[in-house]
Every structure is written in structure tokens, then in C-alpha cells.
Amino acid sequence: MKKSKLLLLAFLLVIFLVPALTAAECLLAPSGWSVYENRALASVPEHSLSAVLSGKTADGIESFLKDHLVRRNLWLKAYTALELDVLHSPVVNEVAVTDRALLPEMGVSDYDDSALEEQAAAMAGSLAKIRQATEENGGVFLYVGVPEQRSALRSLYPGWMNSNAAEWDAREAAFSKAMAQAGVPLLLMRPVFDGTGDVLTYYSAVDHHYNLRGAYLTYETVCRTLTDMGVPLTAEKMTVTGLDNPYFGTYSRKLYGLSPIREQLLVGSFADEIPYERWDNGERTDAPMTELPATSAEPVYYTAYMEGDQGETIVKTGREGLPKLLIVGDSFTNALETMIWRNFGEMRSLDYRHYTGESLSDYIKDYQPDVVLVMRDDTSYLSTAGNGGLK
Amino acid sequence: MSLVSFSYLFLFLPAVLLVYYLVPRRHLAARNAVLLVFSLGFVFYAEPGSLFTLVFEIVLLYFLGRGIEKSENPRTRKTLFAAGIVLTVGLLCYFKYTAFAVQNWNALFGTSFSWKALASPVGVSFFTFLAVSYLADVYHGRCAAEKNPAALALYISFFPKYTQGPLTRYGAVAPELTARRESWDDAAAGAERIVIGLGKKLLIANACASVANEIFALSAGALTPAKAWIGAFCYAWQIYFDFAGYTDMAIGAGLLFGFHLPENFRDPYMAVSATDFWRRWHITLSQWFRDYVYIPLGGNRRGRARQLLNILIVWLLTGLWHGASWNFLLWGLWFALLLAMEKLWLGKLLERAPRAVGHLYAVFIILLGWVIFRSPDVQTIGTYAAALFGGTAARADDAGYLWLTLRQYGAPLLFAALLSTPLGKTALAALEKTKPGRAVRLVLLLLVLALSLLTLANTSMNAFIYAQF
Numbered sequence A: 001m002k003k004s005k006l007l008l009l010a011f012l013l014v015i016f017l018v019p020a021l022t023a024a025e026c027l028l029a030p031s032g033w034s035v036y037e038n039r040a041l042a043s044v045p046e047h048s049l050s051a052v053l054s055g056k057t058a059d060g061i062e063s064f065l066k067d068h069l070v071r072r073n074l075w076l077k078a079y080t081a082l083e084l085d086v087l088h089s090p091v092v093n094e095v096a097v098t099d100r101a102l103l104p105e106m107g108v109s110d111y112d113d114s115a116l117e118e119q120a121a122a123m124a125g126s127l128a129k130i131r132q133a134t135e136e137n138g139g140v141f142l143y144v145g146v147p148e149q150r151s152a153l154r155s156l157y158p159g160w161m162n163s164n165a166a167e168w169d170a171r172e173a174a175f176s177k178a179m180a181q182a183g184v185p186l187l188l189m190r191p192v193f194d195g196t197g198d199v200l201t202y203y204s205a206v207d208h209h210y211n212l213r214g215a216y217l218t219y220e221t222v223c224r225t226l227t228d229m230g231v232p233l234t235a236e237k238m239t240v241t242g243l244d245n246p247y248f249g250t251y252s253r254k255l256y257g258l259s260p261i262r263e264q265l266l267v268g269s270f271a272d273e274i275p276y277e278r279w280d281n282g283e284r285t286d287a288p289m290t291e292l293p294a295t296s297a298e299p300v301y302y303t304a305y306m307e308g309d310q311g312e313t314i315v316k317t318g319r320e321g322l323p324k325l326l327i328v329g330d331s332f333t334n335a336l337e338t339m340i341w342r343n344f345g346e347m348r349s350l351d352y353r354h355y356t357g358e359s360l361s362d363y364i365k366d367y368q369p370d371v372v373l374v375m376r377d378d379t380s381y382l383s384t385a386g387n388g389g390l391k
Numbered sequence B: 001m002s003l004v005s006f007s008y009l010f011l012f013l014p015a016v017l018l019v020y021y022l023v024p025r026r027h028l029a030a031r032n033a034v035l036l037v038f039s040l041g042f043v044f045y046a047e048p049g050s051l052f053t054l055v056f057e058i059v060l061l062y063f064l065g066r067g068i069e070k071s072e073n074p075r076t077r078k079t080l081f082a083a084g085i086v087l088t089v090g091l092l093c094y095f096k097y098t099a100f101a102v103q104n105w106n107a108l109f110g111t112s113f114s115w116k117a118l119a120s121p122v123g124v125s126f127f128t129f130l131a132v133s134y135l136a137d138v139y140h141g142r143c144a145a146e147k148n149p150a151a152l153a154l155y156i157s158f159f160p161k162y163t164q165g166p167l168t169r170y171g172a173v174a175p176e177l178t179a180r181r182e183s184w185d186d187a188a189a190g191a192e193r194i195v196i197g198l199g200k201k202l203l204i205a206n207a208c209a210s211v212a213n214e215i216f217a218l219s220a221g222a223l224t225p226a227k228a229w230i231g232a233f234c235y236a237w238q239i240y241f242d243f244a245g246y247t248d249m250a251i252g253a254g255l256l257f258g259f260h261l262p263e264n265f266r267d268p269y270m271a272v273s274a275t276d277f278w279r280r281w282h283i284t285l286s287q288w289f290r291d292y293v294y295i296p297l298g299g300n301r302r303g304r305a306r307q308l309l310n311i312l313i314v315w316l317l318t319g320l321w322h323g324a325s326w327n328f329l330l331w332g333l334w335f336a337l338l339l340a341m342e343k344l345w346l347g348k349l350l351e352r353a354p355r356a357v358g359h360l361y362a363v364f365i366i367l368l369g370w371v372i373f374r375s376p377d378v379q380t381i382g383t384y385a386a387a388l389f390g391g392t393a394a395r396a397d398d399a400g401y402l403w404l405t406l407r408q409y410g411a412p413l414l415f416a417a418l419l420s421t422p423l424g425k426t427a428l429a430a431l432e433k434t435k436p437g438r439a440v441r442l443v444l445l446l447l448v449l450a451l452s453l454l455t456l457a458n459t460s461m462n463a464f465i466y467a468q469f
Helices: A005-028 A049-054 A055-065 A072-086 A113-136 A165-182 A191-196 A211-226 A331-344 A360-367 B005-022 B028-046 B046-068 B074-096 B100-111 B124-139 B149-157 B169-177 B182-216 B224-257 B276-278 B283-294 B304-322 B326-351 B355-374 B376-386 B398-419 B425-432 B435-458
Strands: A095-097 A103-104 A141-144 A187-190 A240-242 A265-268 A276-278 A284-285 A312-316 A325-327 A347-352 A370-375
Touching: A005 B005, A005 B182, A005 B435, A049 A240, A049 B046, A055 B005, A072 B435, A095 A360, A095 B182, A103 B304, A113 A141, A113 A165, A113 A360, A113 A370, A141 A165, A141 A211, A141 B124, A165 A187, A187 A191, A187 A211, A191 A211, A191 A284, A211 A265, A211 A331, A240 A276, A276 B425, A284 B376, A312 A331, A325 A331, A325 B398, A331 A347, A331 A370, A347 A360, A370 B283, B005 B046, B028 B046, B028 B149, B046 B074, B046 B124, B046 B149, B074 B100, B124 B149, B124 B169, B182 B224, B182 B398, B182 B435, B224 B376, B224 B398, B276 B283, B276 B326, B276 B355, B276 B425, B283 B304, B326 B376
Parallel strands: A141 A187, A141 A370, A325 A347, A325 A370
Antiparallel strands: A095 A103, A240 A265, A276 A284, A276 A312, A312 A347
């Protein structure tokens, strides 16, 4: 049967024009960075003999073509718009799109209570050793557990979509019990946030972190808890303002700027300035605690706080009479650090996902901090990766 | 290189088309040379080491084929044929089954032999079967040995069918290697098959895979009966549209160069029995086993007992061909049992029953078969099968899950269900009969192309299931 030549023509046009236009764009307007994904695009594939023979070049070509496809953002946006506006998919690019927040798709809950208890006991055991090392060096140890956005805003998932709430609760229960049994001080922030009656005020609707108000509430609560533990601290008053810049959170950027929910990145200011010196990963830096964009059009990310994740940050204020703080954890510490450093003569922060120096026990021995805060989100309580493998 | 990749669609295919059609039509040998160079490049790009095994096999095949044909001594012919089979199948066993054999030997006899498995050459299961059929056909005089090594090399390595078939016979392809006429009609039909294949893979199979992958990864504590059935259906659709999509793309690419590759599927989920299913599913593989294993073993000519033994051998080998693992062996055994039962008594019963009963029976046994096929180990087969029939203590949250699945994947799942019947083909054929129908058909196919390309740009889950075999 005779077939239409128009489809053949369209097909040939696509397979010849796309690579030609891609090549032209690569030559005339090369791009190395994806704003929405906040990542570097694939570079020109390695083409040494060993790379060719190992198949690395072939993999590199595929990644390069995919990343540098002509008008790539347009393709990605068109697909996202189709899912969002035409198909009205409840989950778009792995993001559950709800009326009030963008949340990660959770899949089917699959966990085992007894396995959680075993993992919790092991985790509490290793944290007890860190507490012991802290106290042997004259300090106070506190573990701060903050809910991740998906856990904090669990009630925003539609009723027919799994929010994983049962699993987060089971994890938290197993962890709290094990920490109590091991005698490790634990501050759980979830009841504190729930107690406000409006968790969304403290959490980003488009990112997996809390917002600056959430960080501030955590700061206040940590100060009160440490005061109760014998380290008197008072939270400083902070004024919060929102930036007009487009804010790309973990989930809104997955929607390539088509998020139906908009949000501002919050920045804080204090009544008085405290001079400080800062080192990131051993290098002296003049970076501010919160990086402000040069223009109001520039996109901003959660990485504005403390310049994002750093292996080691040292902030010295020269106020010798104040206590020394060591804070260990994932990116949730970044926003907290922008305020809590003000209460200490020196603050150091470690992120073992990036820090490759000595173990935490050895670090404590060398640094002799007055306060050690380990801070993790509730989805990571039992994870031994990165900051969960403290020794 | 996957046929659904940027490298293939936007680099390899336009390049080979361009160079191929720059060579004047009268120089068919030169056009074949272009296809051969690109095909070998395709293999090298997929996995450089595979090229060496492939070239070794082609050289071996060429000389053995010529030797078998030239020799007038039956004993020499037989020796050469046997040597060819041992070497080609031996190579397949070495790459694919040695680690499995050592592992089971150790488990059985408590030994601790170690085996550093080499990566299997890409397409080894397929080119080995092409080699065996070529040698057998030359030996039995069903086709002449190829005198031109480049033609033989192109037959084995032709890129559209290299990694996943369809399995061709040399006798059927040889005439097109030496005398074919590419036409606009063939090219248009080829482009259409490629577009349909892209749609099957990217729009349907991948959506079904998202559901199936999540469900098959669940532990016994989370696998409810409803989820288990949804997972089984979704995997059945995934593997069909994945493999059928590839086959469409392979046949389509063949047509662009004037080759007519055989069909591999004929609405397999419309089968009314296991026997019928295997006449509709992976047709070229079933035919290969029938012609090169079942019939040489005696087929049904040596009594019922021998026939049943032959069925068992064929289906254990079919299972093993898919992979060196117990689940594939059990899958083969499952179909051997069903086919044996159908030969003995069930087949007659099904023939007398209403057709719907046959359909239900076939769908049921095919789904159970896919559960065995998809499970990574024997324990999972047991857990999953138990969940299908209610033997699970899983916490149930099925209403919400079902609603989410329907809202998220409703359209592709509906198309999967509809296109598992002859409806799609019938509708497309009906549209072709009138002018407005042809316009609608064109718009539909262009829409499939556009949606497929958008999906391709936005996903990375594009490996084909059968590429691993």
C-alpha cells in the first residue's frame, strides 16, 4: 500500500535538521550551564584512544547531544507544559503538583519496622560515641532533627497520593526511642513546626528545605534548648524580607520555570553588623553569609545561604569570651548558620558529604568546641551515608 | 547504541542515510559497503570489544560455509558443520553461561571455583543464532554459501536488526543483498514504522515500565494483590511495546535501505492458548527453534513421549537463551508444561470452548509467565505469585494507588490495552481508504512523532529489555 510521503519528509527533516541546528547553536551560542537544573551541561566528550575503547566516548556523545539539543529548554518546557496544562498529570517530572506546594513523588511505602529499629539502634550507638567525645572535651552535644519539606507538608499531599507519613513517623519513633535509650540529647523540630498551626509559613512550597523563617524558628528553639542544657544563648531578632528574583527550588526548577506556585527567597537582616573572617575548605573568603544577586532578574537558589554546601566552613568573630560552636550536617544547616554564628566567638561547620579530613571525634578533640550540633532531616535519620556515618 | 537514543536518531541514522544515498544506485556493492562500515561502527560504538568477537565469528562463518559447500566428502562436511556449531555456540556459552554454570556448580558441590566473567559482546545471542542458521542452511543445501565475505558480514551485522533481531534467514536476505531497489514507497513505509516504533517505546512501554518497575521492586510487606496484578499487566504491556517498538524501528530502518525484514509479532495478547501465543510472539525466534532444534530432534515424528521431551528441550533452551538465570529457565519450563498439556488434552478442550475462554486462559498464563520472567530470583517468583492470589500480609492502600496510577498513566495504559488488540492496525488501515482519513492518519502519526521526540528529550529511561539478551 502506498504511504504518505509527508510523514517521510517530516521524519527526514527532523533527523537532519535537529543535528544541524544543534551543531549551529553549539558553535554560535554555546551554553555550558543549565539554569533550571542548576548544573553544568555535558562537555565535549573525551576522545582519547582509551576513552574510545572503553566506551566512554560513546556515552559522552549521547550525554553531549542530549544536553546540547537545539533549544533544549524549549523541548523541556513543552513536555512539562503538556503534562501540566494538557494532561493535568498529578506528578510532573517526579514532582507532585498540589494547590499549595510542589512536593516530591513518594511512590509506594515499603518499610519494615524491625529493620528500622535495628538501624535506629546502630545510629544512636554511633551518635552516643560522638556525644561522649564532645563531653570528654568539655562540650555539650545536641542532635537536631528537622522535618524535610515532604514530611513537614505531608498534609498537603492529596488523600489518594501516598505521603509516606507512616514511614516518616515510624522512622522518627524508632530513632527517638533509640536515642533516648542511648542517652543522646535529641531536639525534634517537627512537633515545634506542627505546633505553629501553619507549617507552610516556615517551609518552602517549591524546595525541599525549610525557608528562612523555619531556620529562624529552629535557631530560637536550639538557643532555648542549649540554655536549658547549661549554655545560655538568646536568639537575636531578625528582619525577614523576600527577594523579587525568580526563586528556583528543588521542585520548581524541575518544572522549568512553569511552576504554578511562585515563592520568594527570604533573606534576613540584623540590627547590628558583627565583623568576621571566613574560610571555606581551608581558603580565606569574603563571601557573605547570604549571597545577594547582582540584579533582580538573576535566579536565586537555596544555595544563597552560606554559598551552598561546603566541606568545612570556619567563621571567626574574634570575640574570645563567647563559646565555640561546631555544627555538622547536610544543607539544612546552611540557613541556620547564617544566624547562629552570631551567638558564638567561632563557628565551624562540617559536611561529611564533602569534607574529607579527619573523623568527627578527632576534629572535636582538636577544636575543643563548647557546643556540637548534629543536624539532619527526618528522611535521613537512619541513613549512614554522608553525615550519617559519623565516627 | 539504542535505536531510541540521540546518537542514533540525530547522528548515526542521518549520517548513514546521507552517505548511502550519495552513492549512485548502480553501485550496489558500494552501497552495501557503506552499510557494512556503518554497521560495524554501530557495533563498535555500542561496545568496542564486541566488534572483535563479531569479526572473528564472521571470518569463521565465511570459511566454514565455503568449506562445507566445496567439500564433496560428507564426513568432512559434517565435521566442518559440527565444528562451526561447537565454536559459535561455544562462544555464546563462554560469554553468557559460564559464570552461571560455575555459580551453580559451587552451590551444588560446595566448591569455591571463581570465574571472572567477561562482558558479553553486544548482540551475541542474536548473531550466534544467525550463524547457526546460516551454517545449517548451507550444510543442508537450503542456501548457497556466500562467496563475498562483505555480503556475509553485512548480513550478520546489519545495524537495525543487530542487537534485537528480527532473526533472519540467509536465504531470505541474500537476494536483497545482491539486487534490491530502494523506493520512495518503502522509505515512506519505513519512516512510518519508525514513528510507530518510537511511539510504542517512548509513549507506552516507558509509562508501563514506570508502574511495573515500582511494583516489582516492592517487598512482600508492601505487595498487595491489586498491586501485584497491576504490576503483572503493566510488565506484560511494557515488554510487548518495548520489543514490538524496537522491531518496528528495525523493520522501518531496513525499509529505508530497501531491506524487508520479517515481522516478529502478530497481536500476541490475542492468543487463545500458549501454542497460539508462540505463533504470535517473537515469531522469528520460535521459528528458529522449530527449524533448528525441534525438527532436527525429531519434532513430533517419533512418538508422543519423544515429542514431549523435544518440547521440554526446546523450551528450556528458549528460557536459557533469554539469560543465564533460574527465572528464565523456569519461564521456559512453564511454557514447556503448558505446551505439553495443550498437546495432550488441554488444546482440544480449548478448541471446543468459547473463544473468550481461550483468551482468558491465554492472558492468565502469559501474565504468570511474565511474572516468572521479570522476577530477579526464584524467591521473588514465589512472593509475587503468592501476592497475586492473596497470600500476602501487605498493608493495603490500593484505592489511592489505583487512582493515582490511572490519573498519571491512564492514557498510556488505555492505549496499551487497546493497541494490544488489532484495533490500532485496523483503524490505521481504515483511515487510509479515504482522503480525509489519510489526512487524519498523517496528523496522528505526526503527533506521535512530536510527542515521542518531546518524551525522548525529557527522559533517560530508554534501554530496551531485549537488548540485554
